[in-house]
Amino acid sequence: MPELPEVETVRRGLAPVMEGARIAKVEVRHRGLRWPIAKDFEKRLEGMLVDGLGRRAKYLLADLSSGDVLLMHLGMSGSFRVGKDAKPGVYYHERSKSTSHDHVVFHMANGATVTFNDPRRFGSMKLVPRAKLAQEPLLRALGPEPLGNEFDAAMLAKACVGKKTSLKAALSDQRVVAGLGNIYVCEALFRARLSPKRRASTIADRHGKPNERAEKLVDAIRAVLKDAIEAGGSSLRDHRRADGSLGDFQHNFQVYDREGEPCPNCKGKIKRIVQAGRSTFYCPSCQK
Ligand SMILES: [Zn+2]
Numbered sequence: 001m002p003e004l005p006e007v008e009t010v011r012r013g014l015a016p017v018m019e020g021a022r023i024a025k026v027e028v029r030h031r032g033l034r035w036p037i038a039k040d041f042e043k044r045l046e047g048m049l050v051d052g053l054g055r056r057a058k059y060l061l062a063d064l065s066s067g068d069v070l071l072m073h074l075g076m077s078g079s080f081r082v083g084k085d086a087k088p089g090v091y092y093h094e095r096s097k098s099t100s101h102d103h104v105v106f107h108m109a110n111g112a113t114v115t116f117n118d119p120r121r122f123g124s125m126k127l128v129p130r131a132k133l134a135q136e137p138l139l140r141a142l143g144p145e146p147l148g149n150e151f152d153a154a155m156l157a158k159a160c161v162g163k164k165t166s167l168k169a170a171l172s173d174q175r176v177v178a179g180l181g182n183i184y185v186c187e188a189l190f191r192a193r194l195s196p197k198r199r200a201s202t203i204a205d206r207h208g209k210p211n212e213r214a215e216k217l218v219d220a221i222r223a224v225l226k227d228a229i230e231a232g233g234s235s236l237r238d239h240r241r242a243d244g245s246l247g248d249f250q251h252n253f254q255v256y257d258r259e260g261e262p263c264p265n266c267k268g269k270i271k272r273i274v275q276a277g278r279s280t281f282y283c284p285s286c287q288k
Helices: 004-018 041-045 097-101 130-135 153-160 167-172 182-191 212-230
Strands: 023-028 050-056 059-064 068-073 079-083 102-108 113-117 124-129 271-275 278-282
Touching: 004 050, 004 059, 004 079, 004 102, 004 113, 004 212, 023 041, 041 124, 068 130, 097 102, 124 130, 153 167, 153 212, 167 182, 167 212, 182 212, 182 278
Parallel strands: none
Antiparallel strands: 023 102, 050 059, 059 068, 068 124, 079 113, 102 113, 271 278
């Protein structure tokens, strides 16, 4: 499942063709995504200018001249593809084996096509008036952006104070910090040298003040996300950049998916355990 770096990579790939461009036509070939695409979807998009393409956690947010915001989520297997050979005024259809999973195509007035492909159809697209964005249920419960200015050790400690769950579970909780999933939680905990089994509350004192562990963890989270974005995200199954190329960060995993391999720090064996039904990879000697 794409995590923050993969979504940010997609955003950076789409921004050059979408930002400042007008949406000429929208083709919805399959309305049955995670939630059905609304009947007035095309009408509310066609003719609108994309003022900006942003991201909140794992959502892409296209700001439209109409005052609507187009919310897009990749789900489990969603990807976007930019048509390269399109000429202005010509609607371009790329021929490839996977076109049966091309569910939504945006034809931009600048000639580019932006195609959303999603074999498993857990992705979603929804229009929300900008004025109602703060009340949008999909976004309202999200915790801080890990790369944003407000996210720091004090904030993370406050979210973890009194928590009896593991650090792995706390960091995977989108209300504690937004955008992290299995891969980057494992990698951040390794970089911070903290055990995924450690109680979340141990990064704060009893009053919720952060200790050194919280500081190390925040630094590790930011560093691993930045490195992953730099590498174009991780391509395990379906992640592609918008130009179709693969991300590279999977080659830089230090613990994730490396069960039995040597720890890059101590050369001990990396262990896999199952927490809340998901695999956790860590080094039992380095991470305490
Ligand atoms: Zn180690």
